[in-house]
Amino acid sequence: GLKKKEVNVLCLGLDNSGKTTIINQLKPSNAQAQDIVPTIGFSIEKFKTSSLSFTVFDMSGQGRYRNLWEHYYKEGQAIIFVIDSGDKLRMVVAKEELDTLLNHPDIKHRRIPILFFANKMDLRDALSAVKVSQLLCLENIKDKPWHICASDAVKGEGLQEGVDWLQDQIR
Numbered sequence: 001g002l003k004k005k006e007v008n009v010l011c012l013g014l015d016n017s018g019k020t021t022i023i024n025q026l027k028p029s030n031a032q033a034q035d036i037v038p039t040i041g042f043s044i045e046k047f048k049t050s051s052l053s054f055t056v057f058d059m060s061g062q063g064r065y066r067n068l069w070e071h072y073y074k075e076g077q078a079i080i081f082v083i084d085s086g087d088k089l090r091m092v093v094a095k096e097e098l099d100t101l102l103n104h105p106d107i108k109h110r111r112i113p114i115l116f117f118a119n120k121m122d123l124r125d126a127l128s129a130v131k132v133s134q135l136l137c138l139e140n141i142k143d144k145p146w147h148i149c150a151s152d153a154v155k156g157e158g159l160q161e162g163v164d165w166l167q168d169q170i171r
């Protein structure tokens with residue numbers, strides 16, 4: 001059949017935000033892991049959509065591993081940035097990491113699409129996607145296409161809308 005276009009995606013965000021859970025849900029059910037543990041360093045995963053074949057760099061969000069992220073920026077053609085919508089205390093840390101990413105020389109002047117997941121929307125005290133985007137000042141991102149979706153990665157809700165958007169940005 002027709003070969004799908006290959007795209008490298010960086011999956012970034014603080015530890016415990018749900019990155020690995022999201023990527024796991026996007027894989028075909030026979031390839032999904034049963035239990036998910038905190039990522040050590042990073043893990044390379046693959047999933048496909050109707051037109052694209054994604055290779056995901058699922059990075060650890062733990063503080064001691066965040067210095068690894070930048071080594072993959074050059075290779076990334078899209079970014080998935082995951083936020084725990086229930087973690088109000090660390091929203092400022094998430095913003096710091098996002099700002100560092102956006103100001104990095106390998107990212108700053110590129111029109112790279114960024115998909116944000118305001119994840120854990122199922123938590124009773126979760127912030128809305130609108131509130132998360134305000135706290136992260138996403139409206140200040142003028143030179144890159146971006147989109148934010150509320151998601152519940154455990155149930156798999158909200159993920160398809162995001163991936164559909166990402167696919168449209170790349171075609």
Ligand code: GTP
Binds near residue numbers: 122
């Ligand atoms: P690191 O690999 O340490 O950077 O973390 P991560 O961002 O990959 O998070 P991971 O996918 O390991 O999920 C962390 C915890 O959050 C797990 O216990 C998940 O089951 C849980 N989790 C992930 N997504 C959701 C969600 O949408 N809602 C709820 N309630 N829990 C979630």
Ligand code: MG
Binds near residue numbers: 019037039
């Ligand atoms: Mg992980």
